[in-house]
Amino acid sequence: MTDIALLSNPDSADSDPGTWRRVLARPPARLAAAWIVLVLLACTLGSIWAAPRHAEVELQAARAAPSLGEPMGRDLLGRPLLPRVLLGGLISLGIGAWAAALSMLLGVAWGSVAGLSGARVDAVLMRVVDILYGLPYVLLVILLRVALDGLLRQRLGWGHDLTQVTILLLAIGGVSWLTMARVVRSQVLSLRVRPFIDAARAIGLSTFAIWRRHLLPNMAGPIAVYATLTIPQAILQESFLSFLGIGVQPPLPSWGNLAAEGVSAINSVQSFWWLLAFPCGLLTLTLLALNIVGDAFRDVVESRATSFRPTPHAPPAATPVVRRAARSPALLEITDLHVNIWSGARCVEAVRGVSLDLVAGRTLALVGESGCGKSLTALSLMRLLPENTAWISGGRIDFAGVDLVALSERRMREIRGRQIAMIFQEPMSALNPLMSIGLQVAEAVRQRNGGPRSAALRESVEWLREVGISDPARRSRQYPHELSGGMRQRAMIAMAIAARPRLLIADEPTTALDPTLQQQVLTLLSDLQKRHHMALLLITHDLGVVAQTADDVAVMYAGRVVERGPVRDVLTHPRHPYTAALLRCVPRLDGPPERLATIPGTVPAVGADISGCRFHPRCDRVSDDPRCRSDDPPEEAAGDRHRVRCWRADS
């Protein structure tokens, strides 16, 4: 089934006016934008005044220093520099802007035609781009300029100055479109397989109409991002060419050829700093301003998904914790753990006071739908919450009598791997692609005994054998991409247990595997747990797995543990309506066939504002009891070690 939302054109959010507002919200970008506007205004308006004055040669006044009358001094021929710099700016920036526009146009056209045509046309067009890439860039520009010169100079009746400027911008624009063509082509190729393009084709739109109405708006973002790079680049090219004497020809000024005059004056005995400083300074500052605005723009467009914010250094006041009465037998005891995360611009509480305990050598399953805070809880145990986006904001994590929350990073490193190890969901991305499996396991071995690398490598082969990898000596020399999914997860497990931890955390270790492998990996995990006397914290959303492997279970919903206790009690006599609902969703083979139940509604978004019990909007027991909607239920005993958070646990 295709989601209807996929069939509609998602359009680009990059063209919305908010983007520029957010760019200009940054002080450096605002300053840079102000500079650009100022320079543009000065050069355009100033040029009206400057145009008739810029070529007034006055040889007696040659190289006059800046003064009140001539604020930028005079050049080698005694021409006043100020009008030349203003007009030169207009010419430099004008050529840059138009050349950039031309290069965008060519790039979009070439890339779109390549992307929308068949494989053969595409191959030819892109091979042309490849070959042009293989030629020296400046050589291409000069060749094109010389060619255009021969073609156009005689035919255009525009006068010398306008013609040479036009030729120059055509040459720069005509060469700098190559990267744009590649960007656009890859955009078109990735967009054209999207369902909304199929939908548009199905209603009979022509290819051009699809391109204009559906592809172009969706490419606006990358094109705009690329434009911010192209404009300063084109201005830079113009200045290079003019500096070399093959761009704008004197007496017509441009910042490039003015700079060249300045440089040629360096070798003299006297310093004529103004000849160099004004054109070079203005050019550099303007390019800097354009790049600063461009950087800010790219940042805003690209950071939509991943906003970066520093973590507040002092965590929000932790909730006071009641001292533990006596030393409990638990290896791990979590008390009232709170975790905050950044969600967009808001700081929200994702784990809201979780309490758990786990006895050495036993298995605790943490269950719940995705997004309820299971993984954040597990990462808190390792103190590996994603930096700058999530942090522990309160509570205690007592592990073997030590509060991990208060531990220094250096002491915590001694706990990680050697005391608490973790297996992650996605073995492909969790393994380093550039390092052999054996070396990665050996790293864990050396964490334990610190021996020589060769000994650790030999031992790592034994650990690979221990987790049931056949031909472990050969496998240890292989890289993650050479292993199958099941084998990768076994290697991951070997890595986790190689340092002989006392507690093993497995975060949905079978989610990424296909069903036949899931069973094998689970059996392996419980085997290893018994053989090596580890405590196991198993995170899962599969109640079948819980029943099969765990001693205790904790059910999480929207950042809280709503029910916990021995597996037998909780699964046979669930007291919380959420646990009961989850159980109804498990297909049974022994009962009469029936329609599989689902829980209406979805898990509330992290940080959603819900009063009372966080489950009440989806609860089938929510009733006349007003407390369900107004007050958060406390955790209450519901049997031996069985606890539940529900106002109507008894019904």
Place this chain on the structure above:
Amino acid sequence: MLNRITRRALQVPIVLLAIYTVTFVMVVSVPGNPFQREGSRALPPMLEQALRQRYGMENNWTFYWRYLGRVLQGDLGESLQYDNWSCSEIIAAGLPVSAAIGLAAILIALVFGTLLGAIAALHRGRLVDLVATSIAVLGVSTPAFVIAAVLLIGFSVTVPVLSAGTWDSPLDLLRPAVALALAPLAYILRLTRQSMAEVLVSDFIRTARAKGLSQAAVIWRHALRNGLLPTLSYLGPAAAAAMTGSFIVERVFNVPGLGTHFVNSVLNRDQMLILATVLVYSTMLVVFNLLVDLAYGLIDPRIQSKGAA
């Protein structure tokens, strides 16, 4: 592995032939030719015909094949502008100088670019990051002739040994190299910062930290190698461009390098010299890309198996 590199190496002559052909077409379609002189200095048609015959350029067709034949025998032809100079001699004089400066520039850019980029990524949002990103934006914004002029004036005054326009001590290499290094340095810095920032939040870094590895081990053994991959692919074209000379930097420092010939050969319609310089540049580009490919295969095991498949 051998397979992949061999296959790529076998493509080199085809790529170079394509580049030669495209350049040739452009060179002969540009209006004007080396035998044209202005006004009264125009050559009599007989003489022009004789000259064309001497250089094997009676028409474009014979020119294309004859020149190709000479190149295959290791002869890059004669310069049409500089009498009595062969293209090979001109290039042999300029290339070592340009290559020395270019190599120095690329090394400077590589060392400082990756170092600053990695440090910036490790301390995102801090002062070091701000300094590094400022260097990057300055580096892409400052035209080469501006930085060259600053170095020229600044050091000629303060360090008299480095006076302007001399070219006889190895120290003279330093300033052009720094001027040439700035732009690739800024680019490498950005690439490294970006890719390191992505690598540092990836799952396998979390795994490495979950093992209890020290910060240094996580960065050196796991993050850096992955984070430097994008820089590696940029290095091929950057090295080829830097080592075949920059017109700008060479002009400001009066360096007798190869860069100037790129510009002058086109302006003078010195067709054989254009073809010769382009072939030298393209060969270096293709060879460097091949080396980068080779290095990629050594660093990233995923490439090898893709090639073998």
